[in-house]
Amino acid sequence: MPQSPSPLTRTPTAIALLTGLLILSACDQTPERLAESASKESSQAAIHLEFSELGVATTTEDKMRIRASEQVSVNGQIQNIGYHTLFATGDENNGERFGQSKDVSGQPIVFEDGSPYLCNGTNEGVGSGLDHVSILHKNDTLYMVSQYECVIGSMYVNELLQDENGQLSVKPDSLKFIDQSSDFGGYVHCAGQTTPWQSHLSSEEYEPDARYIETHFDNFTQSSGNRYYDEMARYWQNDLSRANPYFYGWIPEVQIDAQGEPEYRKHFSMGRFSHELAYVMPDQKTVYLSDDGTNVGLYLFVADRAQDLSSGTLYAARWQQTSDRGLGQASLQWISLGHANNAEIRKVVASKPKFSDLFDSLEPNSAGQCVDGFRSINTTHGHECLKLKDINGDKRIDTQDEIIASRLETRRFAAMLGATTEFRKEEGISFNAQNNRLYVGMSEIARGMENHAKNGEANPQYDSGGPNHIRLPYNPCGGVYALDVAANAQMDSDYIASNMSGLNAGKPDKNNQCMADGLANPDNLSFLDDSNTLVIGEDSSLHENNFVWAYDIHKQNLTRIFSAPLDAETTSPFWHKDINSFGYLTVVTQHPLEEQAVELAKKQSQAGYIGPFKFFEKDSEPALTAIPD
Template identity: 40%
Template sequence: MNKKTAKLLAPVLGLSLLVPSVFPLTAQAASPNKIKSVEFEGMAAPATPEDMAKAYSQASLKVTFEDGGVQSYPLTYKTLFKSTDKINGTPAGMAVDVNGKPIMDNSVPGSPVPFVSDAPDSNSLLEVKGAKPTGLGGNPLSLLTHYEYITSDNAGKSAYGIVPASISLTTLDQDKKTGELKATDLKKVDFSQAGGLWIPCNGSLTPWNTHLSSEEYEPDARAFEKDPTQTYLGAYTKTFYQDDNAVVNPYSVGFIPEVTVNKDGSSSVVKHYSLGRFSHELGKVAPDRRTVFFGDDGGNTMMFLYVADQAEDLSAGTLYAAKWQQTSGENGGAADLQWIPLGHASDSEIKTYIDQNLKFSDIFETADQDTEGFTKIKTYPSGKMEWLKVKPGMEKAAAFLESRRYGAILGATSEFNKMEGVTVNQKDNKLYVAMSYVEKSMEKDAKGQDPADHIQVKKLKAGATYELALKGGQTDAGQKAIDSDYVPSSMKGLVIGEDLAKADEKGNTAAVDKVANPDNLSYSESLRTLFIGEDSGMHANNFLWAYNVDTGKLSRILSVPAGAEATGLQVVDDLNGFGYIMSNLQHPGDEMILPDELKKQVEGYINELWDNKKSGSVGYLSGLPALKDIKRENGNNGNNGNNGNNGNGDNGQHQGRVLLRDIAEAVGAKVEWNNTDRSVSVTWKGRSFVVKIGEASAWVDGKRVELDSKVELENERTVLPAGELESFLK
C-alpha cells in the first residue's frame, strides 16, 4: 500500500492520566490532526464479590478529532505501594514519635510491632528542581502522603486519635519515556518542631510547590479544661513525646502545616496559626497565591476565607467567615454569601498565646441560659447550645484559636454539615466545595430552638458538590473592601446525589450511578473536568467520578474495595509531559453495608488482597499517553520510536503483519477500541471491520472471515495479518 502512516495513538501501560496544561481542547482551525473534544467513558459498578474487593478501573478517555476520528484510552489503577509495604526498610504508614522512632504497638503481650496506618489520604506529587537522581535513569519526583490515623491496635482496640499521625516523603522515579512511577525511597516527615501531627485529612499542593497539610476534628478546649479525658489529646501527646508528663494543650493542634521539600531530599514543616483553628479538611490556595479556601469537616461547621498579606507567604493575613443568605432550598440549596471579618494576625502572634498555655476560660466568659451581654451559639466541636462573651482584649485569641465560636458570635453561619474538599476552576472563576451529607444542621430547625437557622434546605443524605462564583471588588459585612479577586459571592448545588427509599440488593442506600457523599475534589483545567472521590456509607463500594463542567456528563472511573474510602485525589495536569490522577484508598473492608452472605464472600477476597484489612493503597490511574502521543502527525512514517515500527519506513508493516491503527487512520478510517471485550472496530466508507485480541478471525460487514494468525497486542499496539485489512481498505 502506497500510503502515509499516521502517528499511532495507542494506550501505553504504565503511563498516567493525560492532563497536560496545554491540552488543545478548542481547536484554532479545522484540521484532521487536532483534538475537538475529550470526555470520560465510565465503567459499571462492580458486580462480582471479587471485583467488589478490588481497586480497579474499566473506564477510558474518549478523544474526538476534528475530522470525526475517535480514540479511546483505557484506564488502569496502579498501586505504587501499600501502607504496610516497606520501602528501603521503612513501612510506608508507620507512626513515629518526636525522635523519629517507630511508635510500638504492645497490645499483644510478647509481640511488639510498629503501629502502621491503613488510612493513607492526601497526596502531593511534585518535582523539586535540582533533586538528586534516583539511579534508575528517570526524573526524580517527590510524593507527600498523609496517614490520617491508625484504625486499631493488634488486639483490635481502637487507636483513632491516640497514635500520632504521619506524612511520608517518597522519592519516585518517573520513566522519561513512559511516565511510569516507581518508589525508590521513603522517609517520614519530621514534625518534632511542630508538636506532632493531629489527624491530617486532605491536603493540597500550593502554586509555589509546597504541600498544605491539615489537622481536622480539633479537640474541644472547653471540654478539655473541664475534663482532659474527654478528648484523645492527652494520650496523643504522651505517645508522641513518649513521656507521661508531657504538657497537653488543646490549642496546639487544629491548624494547617505547610511542608517544604528540599533538593537534598530533606523537608521542613511550619504550622500556620493565622489560618485559624477549626476542623481543617484542607486548605486550597487560589491562583493569586494569597487567597485560601477551606473545608471544615464535622457538624455545625463554618465556611472560612483567608487573604494573606503577601503572595506565597501564609504567615500573616486576614480571616473571614461566611454568612449564608439563602435563595433556594432545592437540590442542595443556593445562597448569596456575606463575609464577616474575624481579624488579622500573624503566626507568631497566635503562637504566643499557645506558648502561654492559654485556656478556654482565659478567652470566654460563659452562662447557662439567655443572659444579657452573652451570645447564644451552637457550633462544632461541642454541638451544644452555648452562651458566650469574649473577655476584653481577647478578640484576636478568640478569632484564631476559637474561629468557629467567635465567628458564630459575630453572626457567621455555623450550620454546614460535613464540609469536605475544595478545588478551583481558574478559567471560569469557580470554586467547588463538597458537602458530604446535606442534613441535620443544614435542614430547617423544626423545633425553633437553635440560635440561628440560616440554612434551611431539603435533606439530602447522599450529599452534594457545590459551585461557588468567585469575584473581585467585594466588600465584607462592615463594607470594607476585601483585598482579593477570588471572593466567593454565591453558591449552589451542582452535582447532586440521590437517596433511595430502601436499600438495593447490594445494600446501596443511594443511587449507584450518582455521586454519594462527595469528599475529595480536584479539577483539571485541561480536561475541563471536576474529579470527585467518595467517602460514602451509602454505596457498597466507593467510587471516583469525573464530571465534565461543560456537558454535565458524570462518569465513574474507579472503584475501590467495599468498605474503603477513595482518598488522596490530586490531578496533575503536566509533569515533564505526563499527567497524573493520584488516588488512594483507606481502610478496605471497614463497616461494609453488604447483605450478610455477600459480605462474607467479599470479605474473604479483601482479607486476601489487603493483608486482612491492615493495608491501604497509594496509587494512581494510568494507561493514557501524553500530549505528544495524542497529536496525530501524518507523514512521519512512524519512525519516531513511539509506534513500535521497525524504523525502516515500512508504512506500518511489521514482519508480514501490520499495525492496525497506522494502516486504517492513514486513509481516514475511524478506529475505536472497546475495553470491555478487547476489540477494535474500523469504520470505512459505511463498512465495518472488527477484530478481537487473541482471535484469528475478523468480522467484515458482519460476516466472519478467518485470518492467517491471531490478532495480538505488541507493546500495546494491535497487530494482525495484513491481507484482510488491506483488502477491506481498498
C-alpha cells in the same frame, strides 16, 4: 492598639451595626441570577475527556478489589490508562516502614503486644489510615509527600521515578519520616493540596474541644475521656501533660529545600478548626478552607504575600438563603476575623492556654436563652453562651484579644460575629479557572443544614440558639456546590465567592440509600485545569463500594471511573496535569475490609494513580492537546 471598646463589649445595637461593617459582600444574587450563572458551565474547554464507564461491581471478586477505567478519550484520541499502586501501608523502604507512627523524639511507637503502630485505619490505632499524597516537582526531582489521618498524624516523603512512558514508581532507599515536633506534632491529617509553588499543604481535622478537655481532664490518670485527644499520649511518651488541645487543628505545610530535605511548619495565622482542606487559588495568596463536621463554617484566608501563608486576614462566610430547592441557593457575605501572623499566634499556643483563659461560658437557661452579655451560638459543640475575656492581661478587651480568639477558637468566634456555622460535613474544594467557579463537596445535607430537624425528623438541637441561616430538605447522599468568584478590592483578592448553589446532588431512594447512578456522600474534589472534568470521590456507606466519578461540566453527567474495595473510602483524588508532559490522577484507598483480594490481604491503605495521561503544550499556548498513541 485602639482605645475604643471591643465589638464584643458594645450594646446589642452597636454590635449589630459593627458586625454590618465587618461584613464584606458582593452584590446579592437572586435565584434567577444564580441560574444564569450556572449556565457558565457550558463554555468550551481545551481538553475534552471522556472516560470508559466502569460498571457497578456484581461479583464478590470485583467488590473486593480496586477497579479503574482502562481507557480515556482525550480530544477524540483514545489512550490506555489504568490504576497503578505506588505505596501501601507497611511497605519498607530505606529502613523505614510506610505509615509507622513515631513519638515526639522520633522513636517508632508500638502497641502493647510489641507490634508496630501502623496508621492503616484497621488496627487498634485511632484513625482512618493514609489519606493524601502530593507529587512535588522540585530540584529536577519528583517527590511524594504522604500524610496519615490517624490521631498521631504522621507524614513521609519519598522520591519517585518516571520512565519514558510516564509510569511512576517509588525510588529505592528514598523514604524519609517527616519530623513535626517543632510545631507540637501532627494530628489527624486529612486532605491536602500540591500548591502552585510545589509544596505540600496539609490539614489537621477534628480539633480537640478545649472546653470539654479542661472540664474533664484528670491530671492523675492523664485521661480526658476524649478518645482522640487521649491517643496523643502515645506521641508524648505517655505524658499527656506535655500536650495541649490548642496544639492541634491547624494547617501544616511541607516544603522541599534545595538539598531535598522536608521543611515543616504550621500556619497558625489561618485559624484552628476541623480542617478538611486548604485550597490555594491561582493568585497564590487566596485560600479557601473547609471545615468537616456538624454545624461547621466555611472560611477564606487572604495572605499578605503570594506563596507565603504565614500572615494574612481570615474571613468566615454567612449564607443568605435565596432558595430551598434541591441543595439550595444563597448569596455569600464574608465576615472579617482580622489579621494575624504565625509568630504571634504560635507564642500564645506555646503558652498552653485553657479555654477559660479565652471565654467566660454559661449553659443556656431553662428557656434556652443566654443572659445579657453572653453571645448565643450553636456550633459543633452545641448551643453555648460565651463572652470574650481579657486574654492578653492588659485589663481590657481589645483587638488583640479578638485576634487570639479568632485563631484559637475560629468557629466559635466566627459564630459570635454572625457567620454561618450550620454546614454538615463540608469536604473537598477545587477550582475551574475557565469559568471562575469554585466547587465544594457537602457530604450530607443534614442537621444544621435542615430546618429544626435531624435526618428529616423534627429536632431543634442543631438550630437552637443559632441564627438558622440554612433551611434545606434532608438529603443523606449530599452533593456538590458551585460558587462564582470575582475580584473584591476591599478584600485584596480576585477570587472572592459571591454565591453558592447546588451543582449535582446525590439521589436517595425510599430507604435513604443512594442510587448507584448518582453520588453518595461526596468527599474530595479535583478539577483538571483547562478541561471539562470535575473529579468527585466518595466516603459513604450508602453505596456498597465507594466510587470516584468524572463529572462532565458541559454535559452535566457522571461517569464512574474508580471503584474501591468493600468498606474502603476513596480519599483525595488530585489531578497533576503536567509532570514532564504526563498527567496523573492520584487516588488513595483507606481501610479496606479485612477479607479482601490477595493484594489487599494485610488490610492496607494504599496510594496510587490513574494514568498516565499523555499531554503536551501546543506552541506557546497553555492549552493541552493529546499525543497520539
